[in-house]
Amino acid sequence: MNYKVSEEEYITVLEQQLKQKRKRPVPLFLFLFSTAGQTLFVIYLLLSSTPSAAGIAGLLVLSVSLTGLSLLNFFSTRPRAKKYLSMLRSKGRISEEFWKLHTLKLEDETISIQFGSYSNSCEITQIRVTDNKTNAYLLSLGKSQSVFDIVPYSAFGSEPQRAGFAERLRQAAIQVSLRGSEAVRDSIPPDARVLAEFSYDEDSYLKDQQSAFRRMFTTKLAWTPLTILLLAASCFLLAYAISSGRVLSILTAVAAAVLLNFHYIRIFSPLIGRRIRRDARELRPYFPDGKIKIYLDKAKGQMVAVGSVYCISFPLSDMKAVRRIPGGAAIYLNQNLILTISSMENISEIQSLVQNAKG
Incomplete structure (x- = not known):
């Protein structure tokens, strides 16, 4: 199959990844600690002591500022995604050839990707498919989770074709595994x-x-x-x-x-x-x-x-x-x-x- 990945689609993929990361226990804990946690602590300090007017003002300004920055960082995923893409480009970690036509092929046990002068291939069993539920599938390599390619929803001609993409790759990987499995069984x-x-x-x-x-x-x-x-x-x-x-x-x-x-x-x-x-x-x-x-x-x-x-x-x-x-x-x-x-x-x-x- 042939397709292109636009900058907007790539930014949306990055944005969805940021949204998924903020749902993890540690980032969520840090967010709650830097908002509700520190607010409750400031209230405790104000009620349990008698700070000066300047001290009260300082604590309130510090608390509101920390809460505001935490909220901004937590919810401003789109600007952060754009900034991250700019960083990837400036450091050469994403090639300009990435924006050219992608060709994804599945041949027997091997899946391959090519765009511009870049090409890569591996056994289908090494690929993990993740649907970001918004605009694309992420193909990543096994335990390392390094990105093999991004397949946007726009690459598919119809909704049934898009909906069945991950299952087709999964079934192909299962069939390859089963063929190897029979050799183990026979031995x-x-x-x-x-x-x-x-x-x-x-x-x-x-x-x-x-x-x-x-x-x-x-x-x-x-x-x-x-x-x-x-x-x-x-x-x-x-x-x-x-x-x-x-x-x-x-x-x-x-x-x-x-x-x-x-x-x-x-x-x-x-x-x-x-x-x-x-x-x-x-x-x-x-x-x-x-x-x-x-x-x-x-x-x-x-x-x-x-x-x-x-x-x-x-x-x-x-x-x-x-x-x-x-x-x-x-x-x-x-x-x-x-x-x-x-x-x-x-x-x-x-x-x-x-x-x-x-x-």
């Missing part, structure tokens, strides 16, 4: 032993994944130097603030500690459920009935998860740790992936296999 030796057999629905998968994320803190995977540094910094700030006895210092330290450790706090809050449910939706086409068998292929040093339509192998050497969770086990893999097994059988054996593979 399972006849003497491969079933280590576990179980089934998942969305609720049980959510429960086990939540337990696995939290159980990760009993492994060294969670305790990176950065994690320890952030925790130590938070404890120091809180201890210093409490020792000062100042309410403002304590509130500021609490806010700083929450922001510094939000990634870890989220794991122990209901917020982690959003990520897990999103992952479950992406997995559903590959394991539609939720039934899974885990085979041990000793010859190749791997475990193979086999479903009704899809199977995937996991080298034992890629498994970083195994932990028991209520009702089963969690296997921690590369790239922060977690394989959960809803079965109590053979967990000790799995732990021994992983330990031996690590050598």
